[in-house]
Amino acid sequence: MKIIRYYLAPRSPWTYLGHERLITLARKHEADIEPRPFALGEVIFPMSGGQQLKDRPPQRQAYRLVELKRWSTYLGIPLNLHPKHFPVEETSAARMVAATIVQDGNDAALRLTGALLRAVWAEERDISDARTLAEIGNECGLDGAALYEARMTPPAVALFDKNTQAAVQLQVFGAPWYEYEGESFWGQDRLDFLDRALAR
Numbered sequence: 631m632k633i634i635r636y637y638l639a640p641r642s643p644w645t646y647l648g649h650e651r652l653i654t655l656a657r658k659h660e661a662d663i664e665p666r667p668f669a670l671g672e673v674i675f676p677m678s679g680g681q682q683l684k685d686r687p688p689q690r691q692a693y694r695l696v697e698l699k700r701w702s703t704y705l706g707i708p709l710n711l712h713p714k715h716f717p718v719e720e721t722s723a724a725r726m727v728a729a730t731i732v733q734d735g736n737d738a739a740l741r742l743t744g745a746l747l748r749a750v751w752a753e754e755r756d757i758s759d760a761r762t763l764a765e766i767g768n769e770c771g772l773d774g775a776a777l778y779e780a781r782m783t784p785p786a787v788a789l790f791d792k793n794t795q796a797a798v799q800l801q802v803f804g805a806p807w808y809e810y811e812g813e814s815f816w817g818q819d820r821l822d823f824l825d826r827a828l829a830r
Contacts, residue, residue: 632661632810632828637797638743639670639805640723640757641716643709646747647701648806648818653740655821659828661810665731665739666793667724670805673794678803683717701819708752715756723757725781726767728790733780734772741770742777 634656638645656663668674671682683691695711702709723746730739745766749755756762760778767774780786800809808815808824815824 632659633664634661634824634828635664635666635796635809637666637668637670637793637800637802637805637807637809638724638727639720640667640727640743640746641718641720641750642670642747642805643698643751644804644818645743645806646709646751647698647705647707648821649740649744649747650707651705651818651821652806652808652824653744655825655828659825661828663736663740665727665736665743666796667727667731667739667743667790668793668797668802669721669724669790670797672721674797674802674804677798678801680803710751710754713750714754715758716750718750718756719758722760722778722781723763725786725790726763726777728793729777729780729783729786730767730772732783732785732789733777738770738772742767742772745770 634652636652652663674680675682698709698711727739727743727746730742746757749757749762749766755766763778764774767777800814804816806818808820810824810827813827
């Protein structure tokens with residue numbers, strides 16, 4: 631069985647631009663996706679030299695907008711360059727994805743992840759808000775309120791921490807990050823290389 635390990639961040643525009651394409655790619659190669667929400671901003675950035683957007687030099691912030699517009703146009707994926715709720719605290723959303731994996735499985739977690747990403751980048755919704763998170767869960771055919779509460783239960787917390795430690799060991803430093811058979815691919819712009827690896 632082919633397994634793609636998918637380190638994701640619910641507020642990342644790059645994760646958003648790659649999410650549905652990753653799912654299509656996995657279907658093409660009859661591969662399973664193992665979603666791995668993790669503590670990107672809290673743990674990985676500080677130890678890997680990453681910077682939050684607000685702390686990056688102006689020229690890097692400006693070019694990021696150029697690339698986002700370029701990729702959004704190229705892929706035909708709607709994306710608001712200046713969403714109302716960004717930057718947004720994403721820990722509750724990421725932990726809710728972990729709770730979904732525990733309670734409802736990977737496919738449900740992937741549905742929820744896609745909805746969370748769209749909420750930020752296409753729908754002007756606040757994924758740090760408890761009511762909004764519950765509503766998004768419900769829209770995915772899940773029990774949103776229960777999953778929001780479950781995000782802090784021991785199984786969900788343990789999975790989230792395990793994913794974060796696995797990211798540390800893998801030397802992950804950004805999102806999205808895909809790993810297949812020990813080979814890492816950073817960013818949605820590396821999906822073509824993942825495609826080739828799955829075809830081997």
